[in-house]
Amino acid sequence: MTQMLDAKKGTITDEMKVVAKNEGVSAEYIKKMVAKGRIVIPKNLNHHFPGIKGIGEGLSIKVNVNIGTSIDWVHIEEELEKLKIAVKYGADTVMDLSTGGDLSAIRKKIIENSPIPVGTVPIYQAGILRARKPEQAVVDMTEDDMFNAIEEHGRDGVDFITVHLGVTKETIEKLKNRRRITGMVSRGGAFLLAWILHNDEENPLYRNFDYLLEIAREYDMTLSLGDGMRPGGIADSTDIPQINELLILGKLVKKARDGGIQCMVEGPGHITMNEVGANVILEKSVTDGAPFYVLGPLVTDIFPGYDHIVGAIGGALAAMAGADFLCYVTPAEHLALPTIEDVKEGLIASKIAAHAVDISRGRGIEMDIGMDRARGNLDWNGQFRLCFDPEKARIYRERRGPSVEEVCTMCGQFCALKMANNYLRGGER
Numbered sequence: 083m084t085q086m087l088d089a090k091k092g093t094i095t096d097e098m099k100v101v102a103k104n105e106g107v108s109a110e111y112i113k114k115m116v117a118k119g120r121i122v123i124p125k126n127l128n129h130h131f132p133g134i135k136g137i138g139e140g141l142s143i144k145v146n147v148n149i150g151t152s153i154d155w156v157h158i159e160e161e162l163e164k165l166k167i168a169v170k171y172g173a174d175t176v177m178d179l180s181t182g183g184d185l186s187a188i189r190k191k192i193i194e195n196s197p198i199p200v201g202t203v204p205i206y207q208a209g210i211l212r213a214r215k216p217e218q219a220v221v222d223m224t225e226d227d228m229f230n231a232i233e234e235h236g237r238d239g240v241d242f243i244t245v246h247l248g249v250t251k252e253t254i255e256k257l258k259n260r261r262r263i264t265g266m267v268s269r270g271g272a273f274l275l276a277w278i279l280h281n282d283e284e285n286p287l288y289r290n291f292d293y294l295l296e297i298a299r300e301y302d303m304t305l306s307l308g309d310g311m312r313p314g315g316i317a318d319s320t321d322i323p324q325i326n327e328l329l330i331l332g333k334l335v336k337k338a339r340d341g342g343i344q345c346m347v348e349g350p351g352h353i354t355m356n357e358v359g360a361n362v363i364l365e366k367s368v369t370d371g372a373p374f375y376v377l378g379p380l381v382t383d384i385f386p387g388y389d390h391i392v393g394a395i396g397g398a399l400a401a402m403a404g405a406d407f408l409c410y411v412t413p414a415e416h417l418a419l420p421t422i423e424d425v426k427e428g429l430i431a432s433k434i435a436a437h438a439v440d441i442s443r444g445r446g447i448e449m450d451i452g453m454d455r456a457r458g459n460l461d462w463n464g465q466f467r468l469c470f471d472p473e474k475a476r477i478y479r480e481r482r483g484p485s486v487e488e489v490c491t492m493c494g495q496f497c498a499l500k501m502a503n504n505y506l507r508g509g510e511r
């Protein structure tokens with residue numbers, strides 16, 4: 083039984099109750115929206131964890147953190163440390179995108195240690211394990227490899243999987259005609275594109291969608307319909323291959339919902355600010371309100387080293403327009419596998435975007451008002467207590483400590499707040 087099938091039957095599950103309580107909405111609302119497919123609760127029947135999350139319409143904006151090894155950097159302890167940091171700084175979900183080392187063992191460790199939902203991209207495992215065999219390559223993976231990987235991830239307790247169903251013969255043809263500057267930047271999408279062209283066959287995940295739904299149903303794995311055709315540079319944003327893929331995904335969302343499977347849709351990518359809102363409206367319209375999971379989006383391409391800020395700007399715009407779920411971007415994006423510190427910086431940038439949008443809708447604004455009060459009263463301990471990252475705030479204050487404890491070294495004895503408070507509150511000079 084899936085959350086969606088339960089909701090359709092009129093049952094309010096324990097998970098729906100948790101989401102309702104955390105979000106400050108009624109369980110009835112959650113049930114209704116899960117039944118419609120406008121809210122998903124990624125929770126594999128085999129994964130037991132406390133941090134149940136709802137993603138979608140009328141809920142707070144969620145943030146995902148990607149972790150995982152690469153072929154050049156396989157340190158599972160470091161990935162588990164990244165997981166800890168992600169949880170500490172408020173990640174709602176984590177995705178294991180490992181491509182190096184023992185992929186099954188790493189995934190199991192992450193699931194075992196994660197108190198929040200875990201997502202994966204099973205096609206990585208299918209392609210990489212095949213490519214590790216002598217004289218074989220990613221394109222030699224079989225349909226069985228693909229579905230066995232999905233089944234294994236389901237059995238292990240993965241809560242949501244990215245599946246690139248819109249990378250089809252049709253969209254590839256459109257991609258060829260388009261002659262993009264950045265081609266294709268989705269790793270999973272590229273695996274499938276190469277497979278389809280090499281084997282001259284249709285995408286097996288797309289062709290056997292009913293079988294994919296069967297597996298998802300068995301474990302209540304949420305499907306995240308991947309955007310293999312997402313633009314990899316603003317020069318290619320909102321183009322025909324991208325939109326064609328979205329139209330395909332829209333049809334599959336309907337089919338998944340009819341089968342009682344929860345699904346979200348992934349979105350661009352690199353797009354300029356003026357196109358962000360349009361992309362969100364389009365996704366919501368084409369998918370009848372499926373939760374929109376945006377990767378950034380990145381709104382300019384010339385700030386490597388600062389792409390967490392670029393992604394947060396795009397994420398804030400997207401969430402304001404109706405996107406539900408932000409995939410963080412780290413400062414290492416486009417440059418290297420992120421470090422633990424990069425994970426923290428990237429996550430906080432996306433959390434700022436999510437929180438800024440949430441409070442504009444009145445959600446969680448009490449903390450900000452409390453901070454205003456503490457600032458207004460020059461109550462430094464109160465400010466540290468309320469701020470998102472007190473460790474960092476304390477470092478900054480202590481780095482250049484004031485001669486008068488009450489103020490800070492920005493204005494020193496000419497502290498505007500102190501002066502104005504004195505006159506406004508008591509007339510003291």
Ligand code: SF4
Nearest residue numbers: 490492493497498499
């Ligand atoms: S010294 Fe200036 S910056 Fe610092 S608290 Fe006072 S008004 Fe604010």
